[in-house]
Each structure stands twice: as C-alpha cells, then as structure tokens.
Amino acid sequence: MRAYPNLRHLAYLVALAEHRHFGKAAAASAVTQSTLSAGIRELETILGVQVAERTKRSVILTPIGHQLAEKAARLLRAADDMLDIATQSTTPFSGTIALGTIPTIGPYLLPRIIPALRERFPALRFALREDKTGALLDRLAHGRLDLVLIAFPYETEGLETMMLFDDAYRFACAASHPLAASARVELAQLTDEPLMLLERDHCLHSHALPLLEAVPAVAEAAFSATSLPTLVAMVAEGMGTTLLPDLAITGGIAGGDIAVRPMSGETNVRSIGLAWRRQSGRAKTFREIGTFLRTWAEDEIQPWRG
Secondary structure (H helix, E strand, O other): OOOOOOHHHHHHHHHHHHHOOHHHHHHHOOOOHHHHHHHHHHHHHHHOOOOEEEOOOOEEEOHHHHHHHHHHHHHHHHHHHHHHHHHHHHOOOOEEEEEEEOOOOHHHHHHHHHHHHHHHOOOEEEEEEEOOHHHHHHHHHOOOOOEEEEEEOOOOOOEEEEEEEEEEEEEEEEOOOHHHHOOOEOHHHHOOOOEEEEOOOOHHHHHHHHHHOOOHHHHHHOEEEOOHHHHHHHHHOOOOEEEEEHHHHHOOOOOOOEEEEOEOOOOOEEEEEEEEEOOOOOHHHHHHHHHHHHHHHHHHOOOOOO
16 A cells, blocks of 8 residues: 655645745744654655755755645645535634735725624634735635635636625825815826826736826826835825725825825726635635625725715
C-alpha cells in the first residue's frame, strides 16, 4: 500500500510556501521550528523528492515543491470544507468566519454591519482582515479567508457572489473652491480640474473612471493617493478635487473643509457585495448572511443627499 502524507505535512508545506522561512512558518503553524522542519523532512521522505532548499538564512522551494504546495493548499481547503459541511449540518451559523474587506469599505461599513450580524447570528464570530481586492481574493482562493466584502465590478471567476447595494460617486472639493458654490457639477467642468484618484491598483480608481470617459484628458492627468483619508486631506488643502463614494461621505470622511456636490446626469456607481468559493461547505451560511445584509441595507444604507 502506498504511503500518503497526512494533513499536518501538507499544512507545513503550505505555510513554508507562504512565509519562505522556517521560523515564520513554524510560528504561523503554532509549532516549534524543529517540529516543522522534521515534518518537512518526513514529507520529502514519503514523496521521494526535495521540496525545499535550505540555507542558514532562507529557504527556497524547489519547482516540484511549488507544484506540491499548490496541490496541498487545495487538499487542505477540501478538508476544511468537509468539516464545515459536517458542522453546518449540526450547528449552523456558528464558529468563526474569516472576513476580508477593502479599505474604501471597511472603516465606513464594518462598524455598522458587525453589530447587526452579531445580533442576527449570535453564535457566529468574525475574524476581520483589510487589504486590497486582489490580495483578498488571493487569500480567499487559498483558503485563508472564508468570505470577502468588496466593490464590483471585479473579476471573480470561480467564485459565488451576491450584490448588497449600490454606492454612487459625488464630486468633492475644498470648501473654498469655486465649484463648491455649484448646485450640481457638470462633467465638462472637470476638464481643467486637477482631479485626484486613488492609485490604479485600488478598485475605487477603476470604478470611478467610467464616469470620466467623456473627459479622457481628466483621467490621464489625474494625480493619485495611497488611501482615501490621504486623498481627502489633499483635497481639503486645495491640492485638487476628487470623486467620493456615498458610503465614505455618509461615514463622515468629508468634514466641514470639504464640499460635496452631486454630478449632473447619470451618476456612476460601484456595487458592494460578497464573494466566496463556490465549493465552500459554508456557502449556505454565506447566502443567508448576504440575504440578511441586503435587507438590512435597504433600511440602513441611505445615499448621500446634498
């Protein structure tokens, strides 16, 4: 009979692939470095191949090690799904959900939805992580997150998604800016504006751009900031103007030194929604959470009205 590695061996390999360091991988696995190192050697003996090249200062996975780590991650996710299916059949809506969200949503929505979720699902606990969309989806794909709360449209092939509510964009400028006196702002008025957006790897940047298609020179000349608070601070100092989503505006990001004005015509929106792995053993729970949040949002998420 063939010898098979156990899940512990696979978990050690996945941790090593992620951290590229025996000490850090051991800490992440809650074992000693010698235990993890011994486990990797056992795995290599069972498989008959070298999965890692060791030096005094670093570790490099071999090409076959990388391939095996990807397979191991999938097997571990499948094992987690088995446990989730069993748990949900006996005690649904319990345990911990690793929830990820992006910086342009988290500060303005999580403080409102987490208490509502705890009241509706008292046996559930949420472990929260904030990061950019691409990083969150990568962690979701590798089983390090269960559920993500992100802005759409975004490519989510292989994932199940549920939209919760739409989030419109508004024009924002310093209170002393000439356009602050306007009732509404026309797109044509942005032609000569030093418009600022978040960096291109922020989804808020790509979601705002369709609004500017009629004024392509604006998008090409846009400055960029690393975070929404930084962007707003730059606008408040008169360094430029920007577009802000309702969620951040109603969340209080725009103080008295910022003027927010509606855009004329059809306002571009982003959709706030959930995503999870289709094969997740907790998919039914996530759908229930999404249904609850969608209903909750109908009463609690009000668009900004100037």
